[in-house]
Amino acid sequence: MSPIFSIIVPFYNTEAEYYEKTFSCLKALSPELAEVLVIDDGSKTQSAMELELYLSLNLPNSTVIHKANGGQNSARQFGIDHAAGKYVLFLDSDDLLDIDAVIELADYLEDNNPAVVAFGHDVVTPRGELLRSIEPWASGFNKLNLQRLALNSDSLCRQCYCLQRLKEAPFNLVQGVRIGEDLSSAMSLNLELGEGVSFGRVLYHYVVRPTSIIQKPPKSVLFDIFDAFDEVIRRCGPDYSGCQEEIEWMAILHCVYWGGMRIVQADGFDLEMQSRVFEWIDKAFPGWRSNSYLSSGAITKSLRFRLLVRGHWSAYRFLFKVKGFVKAVHAGGEL
Template identity: 30%
Template structure:
């Protein structure tokens, strides 16, 4: 594999000493050897930084950056700033990858004359492994097709770690700092900058679902629900502004009502009412969503929601209680 271009792999690290060694071993053991492995220790306090340094002493491809804790987005952005590779990949430090993942993604990209390649992944828990898509199906997308598959069809996922990018795709794009769901804020913008994206449903990445991770929290958080809706809203606004798909606004309505229904299950408060009113206001920016783009029941719910939030809340709580409407 001599003469192959350099791939920079960016790994943000924060307090993952239990998982870090497995992650770094999987990256260092790649069959694609021409790697620049950028490990950004984001102010770890559990010895993770020392593990990074230990690996750097044994593998000259590893560069370790130690910084005060600024968050995962800042760590990724720091990696992007110093990356020298012609291609860019990302791995989260509590996950691991198959030995041939980057060889697979590189050849998938080059053989299909693409700018971004995508593989499937496994979902790992402490008790089992679940495969997400393993048919081997190969799909090639134009930029607009990939954005629609990402935002609307969900055939392409809003993850940054299951992909290999030509470095030019990140020109002028960085992860939003001090925010969650940062992958959702970046993927569609990167897709818009490139010509072709290729995806093959072969799982190569092992995504670990663990307690305490930034995306997995068993306790429902309405603020996270709201931020997730805002990401959907941003994506749809982008799709509409760039003329990618005229029916995309219905997804703001769909996910807006979905978020409101979940928030209404909590005791009412001024903060929650403010969140709900802002979701409704953003839904109302898209007034041309009507039947048959959405079904009649959806339109009925939306109409009631717009007209009287308190009545809508009362109906949701009534049906949640399991009571039946008395017959005349």
């Protein structure tokens, strides 16, 4: 009999202090409830051997599959191709699941067959301290609104998916970009599958890891987010799956705001890089400055948002440097 979940965990040289916590939280899940597929994406030999030994001793319902390095979504897709569960949960090798919420979700899925289930998540430090909680869904299980789902589609780890529907989808997970492959895969899949429910509980805990590439990405990948959104646009078609306003807003957030923030904070920022960002969004979404979401939400009222989205990047860079200087002085005990 197939388990309810296949929990797919891509692994690439994650430090033991992180992955041991990740896999420890899965010990309470029986083999009937979940199989754990750990996809080693070309890790160093020593790292892969230590992982395999740890799992053999601590998580008997896990399987390690080794493959050549291809990136996080390459590993996830490999996991999909080898999964046997009814539903797929994606889990990063440094994050955590709320096991009580997983069990409650499993009980629901035994009698119901949605294509997608979206749930809440929070962000925690490596020590488990809560930084923020994102719970966009009402309590219980409710039919998903497609527009709201699009606005909450920045990660594959915020939903679980019916395995059969994943395999029937007309495209695989987006691969080959270092920033945005998660978002573009989740958004295009969510809008393609459409039918789903929300689960009004926090199920996933993102752990902020200092060694993660997203914390300080190399300059060479800063514009990968454009390729990611180009793929969303291509997959969703000319009508944007009825969510043009939402996709446009997500592009403003991820390409202009957060993308701009990464560029400004990186070494070597220049005006040519700023021009490239606005040239892309003007071409992809000519009417983006009239997007209705620009006049709503707390984030749009922040000085940082206004400076970056209006193109005042030099002013933002100055404020960023001042903030860093003040922080350093405080740390040195001189203020």
